[in-house]
Amino acid sequence: MDNPNRRNPKAYLRFGLIALIASIVATWALYGQPDSPTPNTEASDLSPVTSLLLILVLLLLSAFFSMAESALTSIRHSWVRMLTEQKHRLAPYLAAFKSEPSRFLSTVQVGLNIVAFLASAVAATNLAEPLHTLLRPIETAIGINLYGFSVAFVAILTAFANVVIGETVPRSIAITHAERVALAVIVPITLFDRIFWLPIVLVNALTRAILKLFGIQMMRLAPIVSEEELRVLVEAGEEQGVIEEQEKEMIQSIFEFTDTIAREVMTPRVDIKAAPTTAAPQEIIKLIRETGHTRIPIYEGSLDNIIGIIHAKDLLRYCETGGKFSLHEVLRPAFFVPESKRVVELLQEMRRQRTHLAILQDEYGGTSGLVTLEDLVEEIVGEIQDEYDVEPESRVETLPDGSLLIDAKLHLDDASELLGVTLESEEFDTLGGYVFGQLGHQPAEGEAVRVDGWILRVHAIEGHRIRTVLATRVAEEPPPNSDAAVEGVIK
Incomplete structure (x- = not known):
């Protein structure tokens, strides 16, 4: 997004170009007519007042194009998508701009340069002579023809007014209210693009040819925002009070979540509470009471050979019926994943498998730990404490x-x-x-x-x-x- 406080190099380049043109015109006015000791002083077609009003209108048109450029380059893709989903009547026009930004920016640049040229031309041809008339006493006193100075002064003053009124001020307004301005200007800009399609197509073709000559691709607006930029926005949001500290921590946790592997959040092997296949129901119930866990891994021989998971609800059914207990009948299959698996992928797989516990294995196939769905969620929202957790x-x-x-x-x-x-x-x-x-x-x-x-x-x-x-x-x-x-x- 543009910075309203940053100087616009295009505006100053245009100012310098107009000043150069004014200097050339002034030189021609002084020395381009050797047979005439004084320049042509015939009356202009427009009065000074009419010329000033026309220049003001042209400056306002320049302001319009400048606002359009800054606003359209500042709007977000997400905002345009939201308007499209809401079926806003202007959404297709904004989407067309986002899909082909170079064409629309060429449209704006053509409009800006046409307006700047016309403003300077009107000023030089209609205001230079009245100013020269005012300077006649000084011209007579010093013996130097000041007509060229009058032309240059009027052109440079017009260029300066264009930089301030037609460039800097409207761009600052557009950046501050980008979405509102974009909605206001998109239809006129689209209409201008269709009217002046021929010069715009020529400008685009010439631009592509020059860029291709230097091995440069056409500009693509609004690239994907990097993670670092999002982190900076989150920090700035907290400093300005827009985002609470807890919200900032949760957002940062999401960034870190994608880079975390299962081994970093697992309960290590030495802390796993499991039961052997030879354990009696009462022993497993006792283990559930002591640990507060509702799921207990069952192993045969050692933890490297976990054969399934038993749920506390299955044991409750046994207690209610008081019938014969068969461990293998109530065992649920264990879900095994490598310890190097990224937690964001593990979370998706556990949701698909509808399981709350995963057994992690090392590169040799041995059990290195386990991860619960709660462990993964805690990586985003922070610790979830219940009556069995250690503070x-x-x-x-x-x-x-x-x-x-x-x-x-x-x-x-x-x-x-x-x-x-x-x-x-x-x-x-x-x-x-x-x-x-x-x-x-x-x-x-x-x-x-x-x-x-x-x-x-x-x-x-x-x-x-x-x-x-x-x-x-x-x-x-x-x-x-x-x-x-x-x-x-x-x-």
């Missing part, structure tokens, strides 16, 4: 000395935001995994790494996993040549 605040505990005790399963992006630093890793998605990767070996309690003013210390270990990390801010960075600075590891 997000419990993942971070602020200690009296100001240090932070952090759940090692906290996602690396959330940890980066919490600490105000950039924690990046291609192999790990959690804070615990990041610390493990920095250490490079099986961690022991008390080992730590230094990252951008923070010491991340292994606080507690469960089995071979880091359970909690103690983050302590340090006032000063280590000396540049120290081992801590080089390796980032504190023994």
Whole structure:
């Protein structure tokens, strides 16, 4: 979209062109008639007042074409589509402009140049002589013919008026009210295009030939808006109060959603709550009560061999009837996907499959984790808490000395935001995994790494996993040549 505060190079180019023409005309007026010591001073066909009114009308026409150009190039494709869906009577004309913008812009440029030429011609032929008459006393006093100066002055003044009245002001108005102006000008512009179709076709043909000569394609208006441009618009909308902070976060989550893979949002294998095929109904019911999960994976032998999913509702039927329970009869098929699958594709597949749980597999076919439909939705709308979920605040505990005790399963992006630093890793998605990767070996309690003013210390270990990390801010960075600075590891 054009910026109303940005200078229009076409307007100033037109101003310079008219000034050049005026200078040529002035030179011809002074020296082009050697046999006549003074220029032709016959009365003009139009009176000065009539000429001024005609020039004003031409300036208004220039303003119309300028408004049309700025408004039509500023309207959005989405707005035109909306008008088309609403069957607005002007929608076909606007759609025609969007489908062939170069032709309509040639129409506008032809109109602008015709008007600018006529305005300068009227001014030079009808106002130069009255001005020359006013300057006669000065001309007599200095002994220099001022007719050429009169022609140049009138032409340049007309060009300046055209830049202000016919270009800058109307463009600013059109950009501010692009949609209203576009609706007002599209029919006259279309009519002008049909009347002057021959010169417009010639201009377009010549333009294409020149562009083809230099290997340049014809202009295409309103390209697809990039993600970065949309992000900037969202930020600006929040700053201006048009978009709430929660709305901004949700929009940003949608952008990130398309780049997220299932492994980044999964419940890892070590945290999967599953039951073996040998489990009794009472054991599965107990697991459901303890976890609050309504779907429990059932495996045979190990988690790498999940054979299905059992739903709590199926067990309720068993409890109601009290009959013989057959696990294989109530098992629902498991939905397997690779852990590298993009979540936007996974969401679509889960909707098609009408399943709420997907088992993720690594490249070797082993179970790496699971993803629920709730996990995917939370990536857009944020955490959805129910009575069984752990409160997000419990993942971070602020200690009296100001240090932070952090759940090692906290996602690396959330940890980066919490600490105000950039924690990046291609192999790990959690804070615990990041610390493990920095250490490079099986961690022991008390080992730590230094990252951008923070010491991340292994606080507690469960089995071979880091359970909690103690983050302590340090006032000063280590000396540049120290081992801590080089390796980032504190023994």
